[in-house]
Ligand SMILES: Nc1ncnc2c1ncn2[C@@H]1O[C@H](COP(=O)(O)OP(=O)(O)OP(=O)(O)O)[C@@H](O)[C@H]1O
């Protein structure tokens with residue numbers, strides 16, 4: 204079949220997504236042998252397009268995996284796992300707005316590591332970057348944050364990401380991915396990037412029964428206003444370092460000290476107690492989760 | 495080149511959180527507009543509506559007379575700069591700057607030319623091969639700016655781009671951004687909660703509180719004529735002093751003390767219907783309080799005896815902390831004045847430069 208089409212469309216036919224300059228000017232299809240090919244959009248009138256779509260599976264742009272590693276990881280995540288030798292680490296991501304150029308987005312995502320990383324999409328607004336071996340061990344949260352901000356600026360989208368744990372090759376990728384992908388949803392609103400331990404802490408709290416959450420809110424957040432809540436959140440994320448918290452909040456140290464005292468007076472919470480401080484932090488963060 | 499217009503714009507989250515309320519603003523071509531206000535006042539939300547990252551709940555937004563409400567962000571010809579170093583960690587400086595252009599299918603030669611031009615402007619020419627990890631904080635921030643500049647967009651949107659830099663670097667980058675704007679003249683909307691940044695950078699400042707614009711004006715204008723108590727207190731450091739007292743004939747009475755109100759100010763109060771006995775708020779800047787004998791002699795009816803709680807010599811100025819009738823006052827005087835904690839001094843009030851505010855509405859009484 205594809206041979207016929209190749210003859211029919213000639214120069215408008217592309218046999219391989221990886222071999223074209225601009226992936227976005229083609230419509231992509233998959234035949235029954237799972238071979239992906241493209242036809243130039245401008246060479247494809249609406250009627251012909253409908254006919255081809257009826258006989259072949261249209262391939263959405265985010266499903267075009269130009270790299271062999273993408274295919275390998277697609278199979279590992281959606282079909283059958285093969286034997287792996289290297290450890291691996293996922294960065295799951297979600298975007299709020301769909302993009303035009305998935306190919307360019309993939310190219311940018313690959314630069315999360317020194318050697319090009321594999322990218323697999325779950326749908327048009329979420330996916331995973333896979334970092335193998337040492338690449339995975341070297342990546343830190345700040346790298347992911349920088350890349351996510353760069354992507355947001357370049358593609359003008361909202362993006363969030365979860366930096367996963369390093370998994371040994373004997374861990375089943377589908378399981379690891381499913382668990383971590385779920386954790387991405389526990390991200391507090393003001394954060395863009397979160398790590399597994401951070402996400403797990405938030406998820407734990409969010410999954411507590413409603414009456415428990417209400418009890419926590421009545422202790423840690425209800426008695427105070429937004430400004431105080433935010434102050435406490437920043438203070439605690441700054442490891443209770445008053446100078447850096449004051450700097451981040453753009454207030455004088457004395458103002459910060461005064462607010463901390465007001466918070467403790469209003470709630471009866473002792474922020475020097477690790478248990479109380481961490482519960483306060485989780486309660487405040489949970490209120491600020493995207494609904 | 496672009497003009498922006500926000501017309502009765504609202505943002506309501508989840509049906510009940512009103513983050514921005516009835517926002518009206520015309521931004522002229524080549525302007526450098528700064529949104530300033532405390533945390534949570536809606537600065538970023540407004541910027542994100544301009545970018546198209548956030549839908550507009552009500553009202554209209556125009557760029558050059560074209561309604562933009564439903565235009566997708568990438569078709570608005572804007573470039574954003576955020577507070578962190580938005581750089582791809584494993585791309586070198588050149589590729590980082592080039593990426594947005596590659597994405598938009600610019601020809602290779604054009605990309606090279608634009609990146610080189612931008613890197614000359616930003617002093618990055620020798621760093622084009624470096625990876626972000628091998629750059630200083632200031633250099634990274636410059637690359638982040640470069641990524642926006644190469645696009646040569648209609649509008650720059652910057653959300654606290656300097657807030658992660660240390661104080662010294664922040665001051666330096668501040669003036670670099672101003673210079674950059676003088677050179678490129680691209681219409682810019684800049685968000686900060688630092689009033690000094692707003693005062694030093696803006697062609698006009700938009701001061702916001704709780705999602706509502708409090709005042710729009712040139713830095714000097716909002717500093718000299720604050721519309722209300724909030725603006726007076728927010729703009730300027732140390733903050734404007736506010737003293738609640740009574741109008742009594744031509745005097746402003748605070749406890750035992752009384753200050754003579756100048757003719758013009760008195761007329762304004764009378765014209766606005768404030769009679770003897772009315773409670774009003776006096777707002778006066780620290781630098782409009784005086785300890786010099788010349789001032790005290792020329793304005794003998796506008797001074798008060800105070801005792802100094804604290805005298806801080808910062809170098810270029812002497813900051814005095816005192817109270818009148820339990821209300822705090824900060825004064826800035828000549829650092830050569832010999833005034834110390836515990837001293838009793840006479841403090842002169844330059845009421846010609848002061849303002850009166852209504853205690854109920856907190857609006858400035860204009861007459
Ligand atoms: N996605 C959202 N859902 C619900 N409420 C939101 C959302 N985003 C922002 N808000 C609320 O809208 C208000 C304005 O937020 P915004 O981020 O615009 O403030 P800001 O002036 O930029 O503050 P900051 O100086 O802290 O950055 C805040 O009360 C915030 O909690």
Ligand SMILES: [Mg+2]
Nearest residue numbers: 537538539653
């Ligand atoms: Mg903000």
